[in-house]
Amino acid sequence: MLLTAESMKAPVNKIISFSNVDGPGNRTSIFFQGCPFKCWYCHNPETIHRCNNCGACLETCPASALSMIDGKVVWDKEKCVDCDTCIHTCKFMASPKIEELEVAEVIERIMPNRPFIRGITVSGGECMLHAEFLKELFREVKKMGLTCLIDSNGSIDFSKHEELMELCDGVMLDVKAYDPVFHEALCAHSNHRTLNNLHYLLSINKLLEVRTVILPNYPEENLQTVTHVSEIILDKCDYKLLKYRPFGVREEALDKMGRIIASDEECKRLREIAISKGAIRTIIV
């Protein structure tokens, strides 16, 4: 890293002041832009790529909140009415509404929430793309007496970031599929690192929960993933089985993924299996 802590910046897609769905208690969630995966069922595909400044969204913004300056798209936060038209316009799975923020700026946004939250959760995109930034951020957040959680798909090697791991209070890891071929098809990326991370995080006692999305059209793959993950994590962390929901999934992916919600019966069956394999802390969400 050539950049110093003072000038280090990271692309932030969104900061949510209060969230009750990103770890225990009430938390501030910070979503970073960019993700190495490209999952079919991604609900926020606009977080995947960085904007390539093609300019297409400028035309459709009803509030004139977007402009092109020196070949770069600039977003005027004050003018924006949050209609998300730009995101629907964009064909590159990007968003023009990204802020490049310094650690101090992120801290400034967290500060007013401090009395009401027990910690922050960093998410994405894939927040571990910005591991150096996270290290500085966590250092500051810890000084505020708050906990720091990482929400990750495991595509970056956690074991290479020991210092960050020491600062971090826990990781919530997505294991999208156990079978490498299916994972490659589903996420356009190998799951090799994710599985290594699963073992590594368990070994250093930082795994808070694992999550797997249960897909309506892939019962065998569901079974395989749930079985293996359960055998690995046992009772050492929570295992959340998330029901696939078609809302927000991009049109071309819906044919593969299905237009229905994963059934309760299927989820319950998988939960039974997970528990029988030793993952007694399995719940359906």
Add this chain to the structure above:
Amino acid sequence: MEEVLKIVQDETLTYHQQLLALAKVAENLDHTIQLSDEVIQAKKDGVICDMGEGNLPYRPRYIIPDYQLFMEKGSKFLELEPPKDLWEACNNLLIMYRHVPSITSFPVYLGNLDTLLEPFVEKMDLVEAKKCLRLFLLNIDRTLTDSFVHADIGPKDTKTGRLILELTEEMQLAIPNLTLKYDPELTSDEFAQLCAVCMMKTAKPSFANHRMFVSEWQEDYAIASCYNGLRIAGGGYTLQRLRLYEMSTKANSIDEFLNKTLPYYCDLMWNLMNDRICFIVEKSSFFKSNFLVTEGFLKQENFTGMFGLVGLAECCNHLLGIQDPKKGFGNNKEADELGVKIIQTIEDFVNSKEAKYCESTNNRYRLHAQVGLDSDGRENSPGCRIPVGCEPEMAKQIAHSTLFHKYFPTGIGDIFKYEETWLKTPMALVDIIKGALAQGMRYYSGYLASNDVVRVTGYLVKKSELAKLDAHKQSLNNVSVFGKGARDYSNALDRRVHESTCQ
């Protein structure tokens, strides 16, 4: 007497509601308390409102009996011995409640039920205790048919407190209103979570900032009616209110408002309160002969006068020429600062005047942020609240509340409406409440958007009961009709729904 006939013929009123309305007509025939021309004009202009108290107060508005004393020694007048078990305790209380007057003639305070009843519950099998409490609560809901009837629990976790929460969820009753006296050091996280879940499902209990109330009232305070802080063995003589929006239309500038208009009406209302309080204490029979007083359940010196106000939001917006309420008070620094200045001015005024018969509150009246009446419409938002539908995100709404809550020891509060996911994460909600109270919020209420029992402005109603009134049927609950008005005229049920995540 057209009015009398109208009451007698009104098919939507129950017998008791008719009786009360008729009594009010009779009371208002008397003019012993003389009103100055200025007060009469101010009432006509809608700047001062007497909260329907009537011309001739024959009892204090809010009465907070010392039920602990009643448990210990029973009552000579009621010919009741101190109770020996839970059945007797509940029965004694139910008898007592029928003899506690108030402005609506229903008791606005039922006691700190868990601490009152815990010694008896502890001696009893839990199943039987629960049965007894179930009948007790059912009796209250069906006989004290008024949502201003209010009970307190906490701050400590008790068996009784837990049973009351269980029953509140199971029975889904609008009555009584319920408050948890919450102190993160005295109240366990587990109990706070149970209360949070119950609050989401049934709109109660609300969370009261125990430390804040204790700092102003000492330990023996009660939360009664909507969210009114008052002293036990005392209460509130009267509540009059300034309608700040109407008042703001009387001034041509902010300066004029702060330096002329506001002091003028404050003075008028203060004197009106003084006249009424002097009458209750000196001329009415209440403090001379009522058994609550003669047996020591009430002491005159523990009463105070409640100096109320509504419509700060609309007042500030009007004075600043802000047309769109979404860009005004609550979402606008200038408007908020003006609001604080106005409230500070009112507080300074009240503190500058020595009030008679308010010994326990330093011989001063205390401010009250009134929740509004059904007839207020959208011109006057409750107390210092942000207009319904204009609420900013939750963190900002809380921060806004904390600007004002410290000024109102006799009551102020804010309400939050959540979507379902919060139910799964009660600890997240407790985190927020803890933070809110630590930041200086006095009183926090909430409910799920999907509930039948919902909080209108301070009191609870069932949406299903409102549907009855819509169909021109009677509602047993006295205040359903207020809820209907608040819903129809003030859009009081349309407050912002806070999602699982809010920016």
